[in-house]
Amino acid sequence: MxxxxxxxxxxxxxxxxxxxxxxxxxxxxxxxxxxxxxxxxxxxxxxxxxxxxxxxxxxxxxxxxxxxxxxxxxxxxxxxxxxxxxxxxxxHAAGPARPGDLQHRIVTTFQRRLGNPVLSRLPGQTLLETTGRSSGLPRRTPIGGRRVGQEFWLVSEFGERSQYVRNIQADPRVRLRLHGRWLRGVARLLPDDDARARLKSLPRLNSTAVRAFGTDLLTIRIDLG
Structure with missing residues (x-):
């Protein structure tokens, strides 16, 4: 902070x-x-x-x-x-709070109001489309990660507190926009994977941001096709 x-x-x-x-x-x-x-x-x-x-x-x-x-x-x-x-x-000063709550609130508010709307419009940005667990509507989130064969790997900075992760828990079927092309896949949460070690194999710029602001790192693998 x-x-x-x-x-x-x-x-x-x-x-x-x-x-x-x-x-x-x-x-x-x-x-x-x-x-x-x-x-x-x-x-x-x-x-x-x-x-x-x-x-x-x-x-x-x-x-x-x-x-x-x-x-x-x-x-x-x-x-x-x-x-x-x-x-x-x-x-936060007035009462007890869960560690990382403030950081999570600041980052997610920034992403929701400014970061995500801007990044989603960039043609080369990777997007993850989940199904809203309450609305049933498609929800798109800019993400960073890397494709390895028929798998796409990413790390969520706030783990199960991230809205798109909660959507995956309700329905793991997702779509992924890579290089302007939409692909279908199934997302799998991997809490036993070493997320910090995983970040070393992913694009450096995004990994640096996730490592700096993240509080509950969680590895996610998307099986494509």
Whole structure:
């Protein structure tokens, strides 16, 4: 999560050094027992996070000042992720959560709102089509993996929490779009397979992303034909 947040703060001029007067690089502008103000000035914009406590609630306010072009455009890109991460972090702090829940929520929301719609339109993107377990309608998910003979191998980053994996559990019959051509197959979940070792034999870029963001890796084999 720290790495994910730092990647999203590029351009804010945050320091990476550890210091008692900073929080993940944000300077503590002021602090009292019930109010903390964090600041991150940069050449493009100035950002302040204000955390305020009362008897039974935590309030988080973010103030952004656009100093130069294209600060407004950059912040517009960050807003959807910001509005997802902050409430999720507060909920996580308020009570127990399953390990990886926050990471799963952030990644899947990003995929659903932006990543999957864009990737699905790329003609060379590999797509997995499952049948919705409740709706009975076809559901298409961009995936990465590799074909070996009449088998296609992939690794799900969130295992049985992934919607397409749950669809496979209900109906393993799938379709796979490879190089623009649709093929039928039967998907099989392989929980006993070493998913991290499997990633080493799959395309590097996709494997790097799965390894970085995944919390419950699960190997899947699709028997084609």
């Amino acid at each position: 720290r790495g994910f947040l730092r990647a999203g703060w590029l351009g804010l001029g945050l320091t990476t050094r550890l210091s008692p007067d900073r929080v993940l690089g944000w300077a503590i502008a002021s602090a009292t027992p019930d109010r903390v103000v964090l600041e991150a000035p940069s050449p493009l914009l100035t950002t302040r996070n204000i955390v305020h406590l009362d008897a039974d609630r935590v309030y988080w306010t973010t103030e952004v000042t656009y100093d130069r072009f294209p600060a407004r455009q950059l912040w517009a890109v960050a807003v959807p992720i910001h509005e997802l991460v902050i409430p999720a972090r507060l909920r």
